[in-house]
Amino acid sequence: MRFEPESLHGANAGLQVARGIMEGIKQEFPWISYGDLWTLGGVCAIQEMGGPKIPWRPGRIDGFASQATPDGRLPDGAQGAQHLRNIFYRMGFSDQEIVALSGAHALGRCHRDRSGFDGPWTFSPVTVSNEYFRLLLEEKWVWRKWDGPKQLQDKTTKTLMMLPSDYSLVEDKNFKKYVQVYAKDQDKWFEDFSKAISTLFELGVPRTQFVASEPWVMGGEE
Numbered sequence: 359m360r361f362e363p364e365s366l367h368g369a370n371a372g373l374q375v376a377r378g379i380m381e382g383i384k385q386e387f388p389w390i391s392y393g394d395l396w397t398l399g400g401v402c403a404i405q406e407m408g409g410p411k412i413p414w415r416p417g418r419i420d421g422f423a424s425q426a427t428p429d430g431r432l433p434d435g436a437q438g439a440q441h442l443r444n445i446f447y448r449m450g451f452s453d454q455e456i457v458a459l460s461g462a463h464a465l466g467r468c469h470r471d472r473s474g475f476d477g478p479w480t481f482s483p484v485t486v487s488n489e490y491f492r493l494l495l496e497e498k499w500v501w502r503k504w505d506g507p508k509q510l511q512d513k514t515t516k517t518l519m520m521l522p523s524d525y526s527l528v529e530d531k532n533f534k535k536y537v538q539v540y541a542k543d544q545d546k547w548f549e550d551f552s553k554a555i556s557t558l559f560e561l562g563v564p565r566t567q568f569v570a571s572e573p574w575v576m577g578g579e580e
């Protein structure tokens with residue numbers, strides 16, 4: 359993502375904002391790789407916003423433009439369950455992990471000038487919680503009538519949104535099973551999310567040359 363064309367892939371739209379913020383830290387600590395800095399930033403952000411501790415270890419080596427992945431390997435919010443499976447199964451994730459990872463949409467929002475979609479998923483977009491799952495199940499979601507891409511809005515306040523890909527988690531029977539578990543049990547979601555995102559952050563990190571010590575946790579043991 360440091361280079362074109364990967365930085366320009368549609369699914370990365372808007373991430374230049376985050377990369378710009380991280381650049382200041384990279385200048386201050388130039389010895390850390392971009393890959394490690396960005397994942398460590400993610401781990402810290404999740405913790406700071408009240409989420410679970412995520413085991414993290416360094417080792418991601420920065421690549422070059424010539425090693426960019428082809429476009430189309432990242433999920434597309436306009437699509438549904440089959441597409442999510444195509445994208446995430448290739449990386450070795452299960453249905454349960456797809457649902458657990460999607461819960462990150464408790465945070466933040468969609469931007470018209472980035473993805474084209476618009477609005478937040480929850481009422482508390484800077485707090486990590488299982489609200490995304492609860493709202494998916496308990497709200498009535500209707501198609502928003504507007505001139506933008508197809509997305510859903512909550513019938514009650516019309517201020518929240520779901521992408522077609524988010525909504526597929528309650529349309530698909532097997533995905534829905536996990537949405538129901540996580541909507542009821544935030545601790546269970548924290549535990550599963552922590553494991554799945556740790557796996558995601560380590561994909562492609564070379565681990566055969568050396569054996570790192572036990573994964574460590576920011577701030578140490580509780």
Ligand code: HEM
Nearest residue numbers: 372433434435459460462465466467468469472473474523
């Ligand atoms: C399941 C497939 C996924 C799809 C289709 C998807 C799609 C999207 C889209 C379209 C946006 C809006 C971007 C914008 O307009 O600014 C977004 C934002 C976001 N996504 Fe995802 N995403 C997926 C998975 C994930 C995962 C696995 C995570 C993290 C574990 C994640 C974390 C976020 C966050 C935190 C935002 C908000 C960014 C902001 O507030 O600027 N998403 N996602």
